[in-house]
Amino acid sequence: xxxxxxxxxxxxxxxxxxxxxxxxxxxxxxxxxxxxxxxxxxxxxxxxxxxxxxxxxxxxxxxxxxxxxxxxxxxxxxxxxxxxxxxxxxxxxxxxxxxxxxxxxxxxxxxxxxxxxxxxxxxxxxxxxxxxxxxxxxxxxxxxxxxxxxxxxxxxxxxxxxxxxxxxxxxxxxxxxxxxxxxxxxxxxxxxxxxxxxxxxxxxxxxxxxxxxxxxxxxxxxxxxxxxxxxxxxxxxxxxxxxxxxxxxxxxxxxxxxxxxxxxxxxxxxxxxxxxxxxxxxxxxxxxxxxxxxxxxxxxxxxxxxxxxxxxxxxxxxxxxxxxxxxxxxxxxxxxxxxxxxxxxxxxxxxxxxxxxxxxxxxxxxxxxxxxxxxxxxxxxxxxxxxxxxxxxxxxxxxxxxxxxxxxxxxxxxxxxxxxxxxxxxxxxxxxxxxxxxxxxxxxxxxxxxxxxxxxxxxxxxxxxxxxxxxxxxxxxxxxxxxxxxxxxxxxxxxxxxxxxxxxxxxxxxxxxxxxxxxxxxxxxxxxxxxxxxxxxxxxxxxx
Numbered sequence: 001x002x003x004x005x006x007x008x009x010x011x012x013x014x015x016x017x018x019x020x021x022x023x024x025x026x027x028x029x030x031x032x033x034x035x036x037x038x039x040x041x042x043x044x045x046x047x048x049x050x051x052x053x054x055x056x057x058x059x060x061x062x063x064x065x066x067x068x069x070x071x072x073x074x075x076x077x078x079x080x081x082x083x084x085x086x087x088x089x090x091x092x093x094x095x096x097x098x099x100x101x102x103x104x105x106x107x108x109x110x111x112x113x114x115x116x117x118x119x120x121x122x123x124x125x126x127x128x129x130x131x132x133x134x135x136x137x138x139x140x141x142x143x144x145x146x147x148x149x150x151x152x153x154x155x156x157x158x159x160x161x162x163x164x165x166x167x168x169x170x171x172x173x174x175x176x177x178x179x180x181x182x183x184x185x186x187x188x189x190x191x192x193x194x195x196x197x198x199x200x201x202x203x204x205x206x207x208x209x210x211x212x213x214x215x216x217x218x219x220x221x222x223x224x225x226x227x228x229x230x231x232x233x234x235x236x237x238x239x240x241x242x243x244x245x246x247x248x249x250x251x252x253x254x255x256x257x258x259x260x261x262x263x264x265x266x267x268x269x270x271x272x273x274x275x276x277x278x279x280x281x282x283x284x285x286x287x288x289x290x291x292x293x294x295x296x297x298x299x300x301x302x303x304x305x306x307x308x309x310x311x312x313x314x315x316x317x318x319x320x321x322x323x324x325x326x327x328x329x330x331x332x333x334x335x336x337x338x339x340x341x342x343x344x345x346x347x348x349x350x351x352x353x354x355x356x357x358x359x360x361x362x363x364x365x366x367x368x369x370x371x372x373x374x375x376x377x378x379x380x381x382x383x384x385x386x387x388x389x390x391x392x393x394x395x396x397x398x399x400x401x402x403x404x405x406x407x408x409x410x411x412x413x414x415x416x417x418x419x420x421x422x423x424x425x426x427x428x429x430x431x432x433x434x435x436x437x438x439x440x441x442x443x444x445x446x447x448x449x450x451x452x453x454x455x456x457x458x459x460x461x462x463x464x465x466x467x468x469x470x471x472x473x474x475x476x477x478x479x480x481x482x483x484x485x486x487x488x489x490x491x492x493x494x495x496x497x498x499x500x501x502x503x504x505x506x507x508x509x510x511x512x513x514x515x516x517x518x519x520x521x522x523x524x525x526x527x528x529x530x531x532x533x534x535x536x537x538x539x540x541x542x543x544x
Contacts, residue, residue: 020131020181020189021123022048023058024537025198025210026505029376029421030065031058033367036201038271038327043228045276045323046221046264047198050181050189053223062502065374066426079501093124096504098137102532104511106144108525114170115141115532121504133193134178142170144528146515147542154402155239158541159196161213161401162239177214189221197232199264199278201325201334202363202380203419204407207278208232208262210539211408213401226268234260236282236400240454258284258395260405271327278321282396317396319389331366338406340388340398352478354450354457359384359411378419386412386439386450386479392458399453408544412450412481413438426499428507434491434543439484443521446471449484487519491543497536505536513542 023031025048035042035054042054051058063080082094100117119137126132139160143151150158151171157163163171179193195217196210220231237255259282266276317340325334338359346353363380370377388411389398404410415436422429439449448455450473458472473479492514497507508531515526 019051019125020129020183021051021125021133022179022181023051023054024048024505025196026537026539027203027421028062028505029367030062030374030423030502033330033376034061036325036327036332036365036367041226041268041271043223043266043268043274045199045201045266045274045325046228046230047200050183050221052183059503065423066499066502080503081501082503090127091125093122096121096535098135098504098535098537099506100139100532100534102509102530102534104144104528104530104532107527107529109145111142111145113142113144113528113530115139115530117141117534119535121535121537129183131181131183132179134176136174136176138174140166140170140172142166144513144526146517146524146526146544149524150544156213156402158403158408158544159211159213159538160540175214187222187224189219189223191217191219191221193217199276200323200336200361201332202336202361202365203378203417204361204380204382204415206336206338206359206361206382206384206406207319207321207323208280209406209408211541212399212403212405215400228266230262230264230266232260232262232264234262236260236405238395239402240394256284256395258282266323273327274323274325276323278323279318280320280398281316281318282391282398283316284393284395317391317398319398330368331364334361334363334365336361338384338388346477352480354387354473354476354479357385357388357390357411359388359407372422374423376419376421378417380415380417380419382407382413382415382417383481384409384411384413385481386483387448387457387473388412388450390448390450390453390455390457392456394454394456397453402454404453408541409436409438410451410453412483414481423499428497428499429495430497431494432491432543434489436489436491437482438487439482440487440519442485447474447484448472449474450479451484485519485521487517489544490514490516493543507534507536508532509534509536 035044040055066080082096084095086093098119098121100115102115104113106113117137117139119135121135123133151163155163157171157173160175161173163173166172177195179191179195182190194214196214197208198210199205199207216235218233222229236258238258239255260280262280264276264278266274268274319338319340321336321338323336325332340357341355342358343353343355347356361382365378367376369375384407389404389406390411391397398405413436415434417432417434420431438451440451448457456472494512495509497509500506510531511529513526513528517524
């Protein structure tokens with residue numbers, strides 16, 4: 001049976017060409033082992049990756065590692081298929097539940113936690129050119145201490161939307177997503193929806209990640225020869241605006257909007273070596289008095305955004321970056337560079353100029369590590385200088401819904417992480433060890449030290465009388481990494497799972513988190529374990 005599935009995943013040409021559906025953003029090393037191979041010419045860094053851009057059936061590949069042992073139709077649907085499938089000559093629609101029922105204990109504070117998630121995932125293919133997906137989840141949760149602190153401070157559950165108080169100790173929140181893909185030919189893809197994206201080949205991204213909440217988007221992707229060119233247009237929201245501006249009747253007003261336009265050019269020099277160029281601009285619309293609306297100049301799909309910004313004498317926030325990978329035998333090296341602002345003269349003088357707002361990432365990942373089949377190991381280092389992604393006017397920062405659009409720590413940090421994942425039949429064991437340092441806010445000090453992207457980098461807050469946005473940077477020069485309230489975090493986690501259904505990643509999971517946080521305000525330690533039934537298809541970055 002295993003060899004039958006392998007044959008199917010190589011030769012199932014109809015569904016390969018018809019499935020213009022996205023792969024889930026969660027890491028699946030069974031798939032990545034083949035995607036990150038020098039035998040193919042895939043563009044891997046702009047995610048989610050389209051299934052039809054991969055020359056094999058990912059579903060059949062997944063099932064080849066989990067042979068069907070049940071002839072009963074209903075048991076088959078539970079263990080190796082979608083719950084419901086509607087199929088015709090040139091269409092099919094699948095429906096699956098998405099659930100998370102967990103119970104846990106935070107032992108230091110002796111706090112009981114739980115998560116109750118009910119939702120659905122519907123995906124479909126209509127003919128050879130159109131595909132669609134939609135999902136929804138309703139959640140009630142009580143979180144361990146460090147996440148509870150984060151949520152109460154930011155009013156959002158990491159990556160999952162606005163948090164409303166539930167029975168004093170918990171939170172109620174919901175999230176929906178969906179998209180429609182139209183692929184008229186092999187060269188072009190048009191996708192419109194509400195969701196997230198990730199740019200990079202590592203665990204974190206310094207360019208664009210799925211760390212924040214969903215947003216409306218339009219994606220145009222062009223493939224020819226060794227080139228993939230992606231245009232991404234997004235509408236973002238600032239849920240802090242009414243709070244900082246003391247505006248009444250906010251229940252009758254929508255959150256202020258800002259827009260993001262991104263270009264991403266990926267070039268495969270060989271099947272092993274890729275370099276990709278990134279540029280992005282964030283600008284406000286006219287919810288605030290005196291602010292211009294949608295700027296049609298940024299709709300240009302080809303022109304460089306930085307020259308356009310200069311030509312308009314624009315105060316908009318432009319970032320440029322680079323992503324690269326090199327594939328070795330069953331492993332690959334990867335890296336990123338992000339540049340917000342940059343002065344070469346000041347860099348040469350080594351004078352700590354605040355405007356040198358840059359960051360970089362270096363990483364290495366291997367599959368079938370140590371000659372152990374289905375064992376993956378990964379090491380990654382991230383470094384971002386103070387004030388990167390931030391802006392003179394915080395309403396133009398590189399953030400959405402109270403969270404950074406790139407790394408969850410914002411800026412002014414370094415991070416070293418180690419990941420492992422091992423699968424044996426339906427058993428999965430995974431773990432993380434993360435060491436991070438960042439310069440946070442100093443208690444009762446409105447100065448911006450470059451970590452919080454919602455603080456002004458200049459005197460905008462003073463000009464507008466908005467103390468909650470800070471009073472700007474402490475100086476122009478002498479800016480150092482970790483300035484401010486030095487915060488050190490050690491995060492360790494272990495998950496042991498039994499995979500019930502590989503297509504929806506439904507699993508029984510036991511999780512353990514050990515976390516220590518220390519700064520000048522004191523310490524916050526966490527010892528947390530939980531157990532439950534989860535559909536693990538979305539990334540939730542609880543390792544902050």
